[in-house]
Amino acid sequence: MKVAFFDTKEYDEIAFKKFMEERNIEIKFFEPKLNIDTVDLAKGYDAVCIFVNDDANEEVINKLYEYGIKAIFLRCAGFNNVDTKACFGKIHVYRVPAYSPYAVAEHAMALYMTNNRRIHKAYNRTREYNFSLAGLTGNDMHGKTVGVIGTGRIGRCFINICQGFGMNVLCYDAFPANDLNYVSLDEIFEKSDIISLHCPLTPETRHLINKDSIKKMKKGVAIINTSRGGLIDAQALLDGIVERKIGSACLDVYEEEAELFYEDKSGHIMNDDTLLKLIAMPNVIITSHQAFLTHEALENIADTTTQNILSFFKGEQGNANELCYHCGNEQNCKKLRKEKCF
Ligand code: NAI
Numbered sequence: 530m531k532v533a534f535f536d537t538k539e540y541d542e543i544a545f546k547k548f549m550e551e552r553n554i555e556i557k558f559f560e561p562k563l564n565i566d567t568v569d570l571a572k573g574y575d576a577v578c579i580f581v582n583d584d585a586n587e588e589v590i591n592k593l594y595e596y597g598i599k600a601i602f603l604r605c606a607g608f609n610n611v612d613t614k615a616c617f618g619k620i621h622v623y624r625v626p627a628y629s630p631y632a633v634a635e636h637a638m639a640l641y642m643t644n645n646r647r648i649h650k651a652y653n654r655t656r657e658y659n660f661s662l663a664g665l666t667g668n669d670m671h672g673k674t675v676g677v678i679g680t681g682r683i684g685r686c687f688i689n690i691c692q693g694f695g696m697n698v699l700c701y702d703a704f705p706a707n708d709l710n711y712v713s714l715d716e717i718f719e720k721s722d723i724i725s726l727h728c729p730l731t732p733e734t735r736h737l738i739n740k741d742s743i744k745k746m747k748k749g750v751a752i753i754n755t756s757r758g759g760l761i762d763a764q765a766l767l768d769g770i771v772e773r774k775i776g777s778a779c780l781d782v783y784e785e786e787a788e789l790f791y792e793d794k795s796g797h798i799m800n801d802d803t804l805l806k807l808i809a810m811p812n813v814i815i816t817s818h819q820a821f822l823t824h825e826a827l828e829n830i831a832d833t834t835t836q837n838i839l840s841f842f843k844g845e846q847g848n849a850n851e852l853c854y855h856c857g858n859e860q861n862c863k864k865l866r867k868e869k870c871f
Contacts, residue, residue: 530553530554530555530575530576530838530839530842531555531556531557531573531574531575531576532554532555532556532557532574532575532576532577532578532602532838533557533559533570533571533574533576533577533578534556534557534558534559534577534578535559535561535562535563535567535570535577535578535579535580535583536559536560536561536562536563536579536580536582536583536791537558537559537560538791540822540827541558541604541827541831542558543827544827544828544830544831545831545834545835547831548831548832548834548835549835552835552836552838552839554835554838554839556578557574562579562580562582562583562584562787563577563579563583563584563585563589564583564584564589565584565586565588565589565592568589568592568593568596569592569596571592571593571596571598572596573596574596574598575597575598575599575600575842576598576599576600576601576602576838576841577593577598577600577601577602578601578602578603578604578834578838579601579602579603579604579610579611580603580604580605581605581607581610581818582610582786582787582790582791582818583610584610584787585601585610585611585612585616586612586615587612587615590611590612590615590616590619590620591615593620594619594620598620599620599621599841600620600621600622600623600838600841601616601620601621601622601623602623602624602834602837602838602841603622603623603624603625604625604830604831604834605624605625605821605830606624606625606626606627606628607729607730607756607757608622608624608852609729609730609731609757609759613852613853613854613856614854616853616854617853617854617855617870617871618871621841621851621869621870621871622851622852622853623834623837623838623840623841623848623850623851623852624837624850624852625829625830625833625834625837625850626849626850627682627829628821628825628826628829628830628833629821629823629825629826629829630682630683630685630686631686631823631825632820632821632822632823632825632826633683633686633755633820633821634683634684634686634687634689634690634727634755635686635690636755636781636816636819636820637683637687637725637727637753637755637779637781637820638687638690638691640753640755640779640780640781640814640816641723641725641751641753641777641779642670643779643814644751644777644778644779644812644813644814645667645668645670645751645777646665646667647664647665647666647667649814650664650665651665668722670694670695670696671694671695671696672695672696672697673696673697673722673723674696674697674698674699674720674721674722674723675691675696675697675698675699675721675722675723675724675725676699676700676701676717676718676720676721676723676724676725677691677698677699677700677701677725677727678700678701678702678714678717678724678725678726678727678728678737679701679702679726679727679728679729679756680700680701680702680705680706680709680711680727681702681727681728683727683755683756684700684702684725684727684728687725687727688700688709696723698710699712699716699717699720699721700712700717701713701714701716701717702728703728703733714742715745718742718745718746719745719746719747720747721746721747721750722747722749722750722751723750723751723752723753724738724746724750724751724752724753725752725753725754725755726738726752726753726754726755726756726760726761727755727756728756728760729756729757730756730757730758730759730760734759734760735759735760736759736760736761736762736765737760737761738752738754738760738761738762738765738766739761739762739765740762740765740768743765743766743768743769743774743775746769746774746775748773748774748776749774749775749776749777750774750775750776750777751775751776751777751778751779752766752775752777752778752779753779753780754778754779754780754781754782755781755782755820756782757782758780758782758783758784758785758786759784760782761780761784763783763784763785763803763804763807764803766778766807767803767806767807767810770807770810770812770813775812776812777812777813778807778810778812778813778814779813779814780807780813780814780815780816781815781816781817781818781819781820782818783804783807783815785801785803785804786817786818789801789804789817790817790818791817791818833850837850837851846867846868846869847863847864847866847867847868847869848864848869849864851864851869851870852864852870853870853871855870
């Protein structure tokens with residue numbers, strides 16, 4: 530089992546080494562992200578392991594197939610960067626559906642609290658012996674209304690945290706459960722002081738936060754996005770901030786992050802005007818897709834990914850972590866019948 534591992538960071542190697550040795554899997558760590566320019570690195574391997582900003586589009590999939598790649602192992606939950614339809618019948622796809630929903634939910638709240646109470650500003654001030662409080666006023670969280678879009682694993686952890694702060698929680702999900710306070714999407718937009726996104730990026734959710742939805746929101750609303758950048762139309766967000774409609778934006782993800790996030794670009798001229806302006810805003814806080822980054826999450830990712838690799842090469846049927854474009858469709862989804870996708 531030889532696996533080409535793309536977009537490697539030092540913390541990946543540390544987390545994976547233990548499991549590779551225990552489970553006898555050969556992994557070659559490559560720094561570049563998988564895309565059409567780097568796909569040749571996969572020649573001679575049985576499978577590839579990729580992360581959130583690798584680009585497994587149809588052209589890349591066809592090349593991987595030509596090179597004899599049998600499986601793609603995503604070491605993350607989201608799979609919007611893999612063309613699962615192009616993979617069907619050719620390359621099996623596995624993911625890590627859950628590794629630590631707490632890590633992401635806690636980071637979402639950390640971003641909001643930092644921005645709300647201006648902790649990042651205060652930290653810089655006191656390091657320079659500036660003990661002024663001017664401009665550091667925040668809002669009580671207790672009693673405020675938070676709208677949670679997507680009430681899966683991470684959304685639910687976030688809801689628990691909000692309830693601990695005494696906030697009122699409104700929920701929206703395309704597939705609502707029966708134990709939460711669900712309302713329409715419009716009600717979320719109209720009534721929430723804070724909106725936090727925890728749904729996947731799909732054609733339906735792309736630019737869920739846009740010019741029209743922002744119009745419906747309360748003045749001063751805070752928007753938190755730790756899911757995928759494409760959920761927000763960044764230009765509309767920026768306009769909403771400039772118009773003083775949006776009071777706070779807390780972003781761990783950005784639609785055009787692929788070439789920027791996870792890299793040190795400090796010595797470079799940035800070409801993305803929208804991102805530059807967002808970063809310059811005093812009420813915007815941005816982290817570079819780090820919500821997952823806890824020791825517990827890294828260990829769980831490495832554990833589940835290497836289990837997925839073993840499961841695939843042993844030919845196990847019905848692995849719940851395998852996915853294809855038929856997933857969840859009762860007629861076509863073989864996984865529901867405990868079979869392999871193809
Ligand atoms: P999950 O699958 O447990 O929950 C997603 C929820 O979204 C489900 O309840 C689902 O019904 C709902 N949903 C699906 N389509 C929807 C729609 N059109 N409108 C509203 N809700 C919809 O996923 P989980 O583990 O909670 O992760 C959520 C997202 O968080 C992932 O899709 C991923 O994009 C992102 N993520 C970000 C990380 C980071 O480091 N920033 C790390 C891990 C995940």
